[in-house]
Amino acid sequence: MRVYLAGHRGMVGGAIHRRLIARGMAEGDILVRTHAELDLTDQGAVRAFMQSERPDAVILAAAKVGGIHANNTYPADFIYENLMIECNVIHQAYDAGVTRLLQLGSSCIYPRAVPQPMREDALLTGVLEPTNEPYAVAKIAGIKLCESYNRQHGTDYRSVMPTNLYGPGDNFHPENSHVLPAMIRRFHEAVRDGVREVVIWGTGTPRREFLHVDDMAEASLFVMDLDRASYDANTDPMLSHINVGTGTDVSIAELAQMVAGITGFTGQIVYDTTKPDGTARKLMDVSRLADMGWRARTGLHEGISGTYEWFQRHADTVREK
Ligand SMILES: NC(=O)C1=CN([C@@H]2O[C@H](COP(=O)(O)OP(=O)(O)OC[C@H]3O[C@@H](n4cnc5c(N)ncnc54)[C@H](OP(=O)(O)O)[C@@H]3O)[C@@H](O)[C@H]2O)C=CC1
Numbered sequence: 001m002r003v004y005l006a007g008h009r010g011m012v013g014g015a016i017h018r019r020l021i022a023r024g025m026a027e028g029d030i031l032v033r034t035h036a037e038l039d040l041t042d043q044g045a046v047r048a049f050m051q052s053e054r055p056d057a058v059i060l061a062a063a064k065v066g067g068i069h070a071n072n073t074y075p076a077d078f079i080y081e082n083l084m085i086e087c088n089v090i091h092q093a094y095d096a097g098v099t100r101l102l103q104l105g106s107s108c109i110y111p112r113a114v115p116q117p118m119r120e121d122a123l124l125t126g127v128l129e130p131t132n133e134p135y136a137v138a139k140i141a142g143i144k145l146c147e148s149y150n151r152q153h154g155t156d157y158r159s160v161m162p163t164n165l166y167g168p169g170d171n172f173h174p175e176n177s178h179v180l181p182a183m184i185r186r187f188h189e190a191v192r193d194g195v196r197e198v199v200i201w202g203t204g205t206p207r208r209e210f211l212h213v214d215d216m217a218e219a220s221l222f223v224m225d226l227d228r229a230s231y232d233a234n235t236d237p238m239l240s241h242i243n244v245g246t247g248t249d250v251s252i253a254e255l256a257q258m259v260a261g262i263t264g265f266t267g268q269i270v271y272d273t274t275k276p277d278g279t280a281r282k283l284m285d286v287s288r289l290a291d292m293g294w295r296a297r298t299g300l301h302e303g304i305s306g307t308y309e310w311f312q313r314h315a316d317t318v319r320e321k
């Protein structure tokens with residue numbers, strides 16, 4: 001069994017790679033290519049790769065990813081690159097005879113004013129959050145690509161929708177990252193430099209759910225491993241994606257207090273309300289996956305503490321993109 005893992009140097013791809021090795025997969029059976037070696041937006045290059053390597057299965061964890069500022073500032077990059085990556089990887093996998101594929105979407109596929117917690121069947125029931133609509137449209141297209149190939153060609157292409165993720169290997173760019181790595185870095189630097197004030201974007205009132213990347217990697221392989229009868233019994237051919245989260249959320253203000261405590265910051269937290277809040281709340285209904293037998297294990301405080309330790313050990317080499 002040879003698996004092509006797209007995005008193996010990313011936060012999630014890296015965690016999936018570690019987990020595949022931990023459960024005994026030989027390194028040589030995990031096909032990987034860096035972004036520089038294989039640009040997944042290049043149809044010809046992806047076709048040549050799939051035709052020559054002909055993997056047995058594909059895990060698509062490569063994407064153009066970023067936080068609220070990056071999504072809002074580079075919408076063309078987010079829709080174009082993600083659509084191209086999905087079309088190329090999914091179609092060329094199909095053309096190369098790959099019958100099993102798992103792709104990662106995002107909780108931002110759901111309408112911004114949807115009832116909470118968000119169930120899988122809330123997809124396409126309303127207007128999307130404008131700060132990440134282009135990315136969300138691409139992620140919805142990814143789900144529909146998988147479903148369409150399954151319906152027309154009988155493939156077994158599955159989709160998992162992660163909530164907001166964090167952990168070792170995250171992107172710690174000061175502006176383009178997600179909120180948790182941004183906070184870890186900002187509070188850490190304030191403590192290091194003796195700065196008594198830390199600025200948090202928005203009002204602090206939005207609520208988010210955070211899942212540790214190691215739990216996400218475990219959930220991804222759990223879904224990939226499900227036998228087809230179990231997967232089909234719990235999903236629908238035109239509503240096949242599965243939410244992955246913890247089922248609990250916190251406000252951004254509560255999160256800031258937690259990160260301040262973990263990093264040892266005792267100064268003042270102030271809110272820059274000129275920055276966007278984004279969606280008011282994004283909490284996943286995780287009952288579909290729970291019914292299949294998987295639950296998250298890492299508590300938020302424990303997960304952030306571990307990530308902060310990792311950040312301190314890698315402060316000079318962390319990703320900033
Ligand atoms: N992080 C989060 O909070 C969430 C993530 N997700 C989803 O999970 C998946 C993984 O995200 P995550 O690990 O956080 O993201 P990362 O940015 O950490 O990793 C993405 C990886 O994809 C690679 N990549 C991007 N574009 C290309 C390309 N054109 N060709 C080849 N490789 C490319 C990147 O390489 P390089 O860095 O060299 O460009 C990187 O290694 C994505 O589908 C994302 O949408 C969903 C919800 C939340």
Ligand SMILES: C[C@H]1O[C@H](OP(=O)(O)OP(=O)(O)OC[C@H]2O[C@@H](n3cnc4c(=O)[nH]c(N)nc43)[C@H](O)[C@@H]2O)[C@@H](O)[C@@H](O)C1=O
Binds near residue numbers: 175183
């Ligand atoms: C995973 C998910 O990620 C993005 O959506 P998001 O949930 O809004 O993610 P975020 O982590 O960027 O922000 C969460 C909240 O936190 C607040 N916030 C405070 N201070 C900082 C800060 O310093 N940086 C950031 N980024 N946010 C901050 C911020 O204002 C917002 O209210 C999309 O890319 C979307 O497409 C997607 O899939």
